[in-house]
Amino acid sequence: MKTLTSRVKRNTALVTFITASFAIAGTANASDCAMKKAKQTAQHTTTANTAVMSSPIVYVGNYKKDKKGTIVDAAVATESLSTLVAAVKAADLVGALSGDGPLTVFAPTNMAFEELPTGTVDTLLKPENIGSLQNILKAHVVAGKLSAADIIGLAEQNGGSVEVETLSGAKLTAVLSDGNLMVKDEQGGLASVKKADIMKSNGVVHIVDRVLLSS
Numbered sequence: 330m331k332t333l334t335s336r337v338k339r340n341t342a343l344v345t346f347i348t349a350s351f352a353i354a355g356t357a358n359a360s361d362c363a364m365k366k367a368k369q370t371a372q373h374t375t376t377a378n379t380a381v382m383s384s385p386i387v388y389v390g391n392y393k394k395d396k397k398g399t400i401v402d403a404a405v406a407t408e409s410l411s412t413l414v415a416a417v418k419a420a421d422l423v424g425a426l427s428g429d430g431p432l433t434v435f436a437p438t439n440m441a442f443e444e445l446p447t448g449t450v451d452t453l454l455k456p457e458n459i460g461s462l463q464n465i466l467k468a469h470v471v472a473g474k475l476s477a478a479d480i481i482g483l484a485e486q487n488g489g490s491v492e493v494e495t496l497s498g499a500k501l502t503a504v505l506s507d508g509n510l511m512v513k514d515e516q517g518g519l520a521s522v523k524k525a526d527i528m529k530s531n532g533v534v535h536i537v538d539r540v541l542l543s544s
Contacts, residue, residue: 399427400434403527403534410536412442412450419454420462430531431474435501435512435520437540445540467497468514468543474532477510477525499543512537515544 401423404410413436417423426432442450453462471493475483480503483491490504502513510522520539527534 398529399531400430400432400529400534401427403529404436407436407527407536409438409440410436412439413437416442416450416454416462416466419456420459420466422463422466426470426531428531431472432532433471433473433475434532434534435469435471435522435537435541436534437469437520437537438523441520441537441539464497464543465540468495468499468501469541470496471501472496476528476533477522477535481505481510497543499541501541510535512541514539514541516542518542 398406401414401417404414404417417426426434452458453465475493480491484503484505490502492500492502494500499515501515504511504513504519510525512520512522514520518539518541520537520541522535523538524536527536
């Protein structure tokens with residue numbers, strides 16, 4: 330598998346993809362427990378609610394079909410996520426992302442995938458690259474159900490940012506910037522949350538405008 334290069338500023342950066350499989354339903358570690366405890370406090374804070382109300386993010390948590398179906402169903406029903414759906418199918422992760430969860434998914438749009446170097450997506454979708462594709466997709470998934478208010482609350486409690494670990498082992502950092510919720514990957518690339526709180530039976534989906542890469 331050839332390494333990915335970032336179009337923005339990483340034309341020469343090599344991305345090493347870990348091909349080992351990570352279990353979707355892994356046991357929460359001590360940091361996960363601490364995060365869940367902080368989440369319970371954060372989701373009730375006035376500051377978090379104020380940030381949500383003033384943010385330019387589109388929230389869909391109160392949509393009439395709220396929580397019906399799974400994370401995969403949400404992606405299939407969203408036209409701008411068709412590339413992600415194809416990737417999830419090729420990576421044989423439909424079952425895992427349709428399980429009990431709960432999971433939080435930062436879902437890149439079709440345009441986000443188009444920003445990758447030419448031919449990258451086609452290469453990743455080949456059967457022989459399933460391990461690398463699984464690892465990339467798992468780098469967009471966090472154990473637990475974190476709404477935008479939860480993430481904002483955690484970030485505010487931590488001075489404006491909070492780090493979470495994905496199912497691939499990669500770290501993502503949520504950052505607040507002028508009412509925007511941004512997600513920074515391990516290479517420093519920033520994705521903006523464009524649509525938040527697509528609540529489903531087994532978790533929540535936040536749509537982002539960039540594919541998140543690991544170091």
